Amino acid sequence: MSGTWMSTRAWLLMTPLLAVMIAVIGWPMVQTVGLSFTDAKLVGTAGTFVGLDNYARMLASSNFQRTLVTTVWFAVVSVGAEMMLGVLAALLLNQEFRGRTALRALMILPWALPTVVNATLWRLIYNPEYGALNAALTQIGLxxxxxxxxxxxxxxxxxxxxxxxxxxxPLVALIALAALQAVPRDITAASLVDGAGPFNRFRFVILPYLAGPLVVALVLRTIEAFKVFDIIWVMTRGGPANSTRTLSILVYQEAFSFQRAGSGASLALIVTLLVTLLALAYAALVRKTAGRAF
Amino acid sequence: MSALDIIGVRKTYGEIETLKGIDIALESGEFLVLLGSSGCGKSTLLNIIAGLAEASGGDVRIGGRSVLAAHPKDRDIAMVFQSYALYPNLSVHRNIGFGLEMRKVPAAERDRAVREVAKLLQIEALLDRKPSQLSGGQRQRVAIGRALVRKPQVFLFDEPLSNLDAKLRMEMRTELKRLHQMLKTTMVYVTHDQIEAMTLATRIAVMRDGRIEQLGTPEEIYNRPATLYVATFVGAPPMNLLDTVADGGRLVLGDNAALPLPQAWKDRVRDGRRLVLGIRPEALQLDAAAGPAISATVEVVELTGPELVVSASIGRQRIMACLPPRSRIAAGQRLTFAVEEDAMHLFDAESGLRIA
Incomplete structure (x- = not known):
């Protein structure tokens, strides 16, 4: 009796949120699916039904294929480097030294910056006329x-x-640092007495505690990297010669620069599908790691 | 040659001195228990022996060789931790053999050693399991196995039984004692449990505030506690401590209650000196002929099974007695307890030191 009442109340409480979600996500999604089967332009005619033409054309285009390669490269290299740097930074910041707390706070800073600010910052650093990178590299003679x-x-x-x-x-470092603090002191001490060097200690003592949280970081970061838009848009807009064009940039160009709403929509749905597949694969990985670690 | 020498070991953290000069010499095959409440420095001392903490002064020698500069792995020690400290993603077999693996002992030899130890500890059937698949008692056996397999000169135990439930703790205690009797190795064992200390040790070091309060065999610690602290720390229920004043060959306990001052102390205790008289609850008897007697009023009677614990008052002071379970005693009753002279302990009220 109270069960039905509880569930009625739960639905009642959730209705406003659901309504908003349907309005801002559900409805546009349905619109996009509908649009993707037409040759609609951004302005002007509503377009006519063309079936799967948009999808076929997009998947077959060299533009899409090249962009997919660029995106995968961007995601793999940047996430790979982030994971390594993050774990390294976490291991360092887990040591005891003076000023550790200050350094930990400082490390978060880049991550706390809005992406646009970060992108602008790096554009200045890379500036061909007065950029800090050019100045530094010429001054040391490289x-x-x-x-x-x-x-x-x-x-x-x-x-x-x-x-x-x-x-x-820093996000990876933060997650790794939290995981490192969960490594029991006794196990570290036991490995010292057992004679494990730094490498074996990392492998047998630290990694088991690090693996689970790192997989979560990996999932979050890869999915984000796969969808990357803002940093590229601010720094290069996908150029030069489309060398930094990722899938999200391509979607934007197709739909808004070239005003082809129909094929833009089909491309957006392809990207959504790819990211969903990625997320599913990772979810399986997370389950596996969680089941195996302890 | 002694197996382990602890010579004037000190440890300071900034201004705070947690070990104030510890001296212990341990013969080969001894079982030393470091006993004390939390914060007394016992674990710090164990960690210094293991090399997991640095000493601020003094020396530690294992087999005559100073080890303070040596890495923990080079000290010829093995350690068992309170939390078991097993490697979570390695099998029991690899956990036990880990120290040998790190020392590059060939696989066949390692396997033989691991199986031998597993047989000794009756965990052969568990060798392929992961630590997460074991119960607390099994985990502790694995942790002990990991120490045994290396055959070190000195075994260090850091409260190894504290995480086990009461019944299992008793079983493992007996098991440890059996192992020690069989292997005859030198062991240093940290605990705050006085029963563990009494049952396992060949010698106990009672520690307090970074100092050794008393170092001696369990019998010495129990029968001749050197200080009031040791007297109350060892024994359950704790020793009765009664404030008393020496007066004309008597120990006045107040409210007309008094006991004759035992002959042995006659010439060492002046009249008017403030003293503390210690009597173990189990030393009090109902047989008035057994020795000098005092009267008390019974307040609470508790039957624990093997004995009857009686709380009684002598004037304003309280006293506990452990009596045979069949004694017919009720609250409010007036009782006369007898106590033998050599069951009486006398301490100076100010310094807390035993009056020898």
Missing amino acids: LDAYRSWLGEPGSALTALIVADCWKNF
Whole structure:
């Protein structure tokens, strides 16, 4: 009796939220699906039904394929580097030394900055005329002449990855640091008495406690990196010569720059599908790690 | 040659001195228990022996060799921790053999050693399991196995039974004693449990505030406690401590109650000196002929099963007695307790030291 009453009340309380969610997410989603089967433009005619044409064209286009490769490269390299840097920073900040608390607080700073601010900051650093990177590299003699780091197709993506890493490794470090503090002192002490060196200690004592939280960080970061838009939009807008164009940028260009709402919608749904698949694969990984660790 | 020498070991954290000069020499095969309440420095001392904490002064020698500069792995010690400290993702087999694995002992030899120890501890059937699949008692056996397999000169135990429930703790205690009798190795064992100390130790060091209050065999600690602190720490229920004043060959307990001052102390205690008389609850008898007697009024009677614990008052002071369970005693009753002269302990009220 009270069960039905409770569930009625629960639904009643959730209705406003559900209404808002349907209005701002559900409805646009349905619209997008509908749009993706048409050749609609952003302005003008409503478009006619073209079936799966948009999907077929997008998947077959070299633009999409190249962009997918760029996105995967961006995600793998930046997340990989973030994980390594993050764990390294966490291991360092887990040591006892003077000023540790201050340094821990300082480390969070890049992550706390809004992405746009971070992107602007790095644009200044990479500036071809007065950028700090050029100045530093020429002054120590590694570089003969100033370069346009973001203006050359060969270096732009790497420069972006560095900027993205700098912003996001603190999140990984924070998660890893919390995990490190959960490693029981006794086990560390036991491994010292047993004669485990730093490498074996990391492998047998620290890693079991680190693995679970790190997988969570990995999931969060890969999905975010796969959808990356803002940092690239502020720094390069996908250029030069589309060398830093990721899937989200491509969706934006298709739908808004080229005003092809229909094919833009189909592309957006393809990206959504890819990210969903990624999330499902990771969810399985999280379950597996959680089941195995202890 | 002694197995373990602790010489003037000190430890300071900034201004605070947690170990104020500890001296213990341990013969090979001894079982030393460091006994004390939390914060007395017993675990710090154990960690210094293990090399997990640095001494601020003094020396630690194992087998005659100073080890203070040596890494824990090079000290020829093994340690068992309160929390078991097993490696969570390794099997029982690898947990036990981990120290040997790190020392690059060949796999076949390692396997033989692990199986031998597992057999000794009756955990052969568990070798393929992970620590998470074991009960608390089994985990502690694995932790002990990990120490045994290395055959070190000195075993260190840091409250190894505290995480077990009461019944299991007793079983493991007996098990540890059996192991020690069989292996005859040198052991240092930290605990705050006086029963563990009494039952396991060949010698007990009662510690308090970074000092050794008394170092002696369990019998010495129990029968001749050197200070009031040791007297109350060892024994349950604790020793009765009665404020008293020496007066004309008597120990006045107030309210007309008094006991004759035992012959042995006659010439050492002047009249008017404030003293504390210690009598163990189990030393009080109902047989008036057994020795000097005092009267008391019974307040509470508790039957624990093997004995009857009687709380009684002598004037304003309280006294507890452990009597045979069949004694017919009721609250409000007036009782006369007899106590043998050599069951009486006398301490100076000011210094808390035993009057020898």
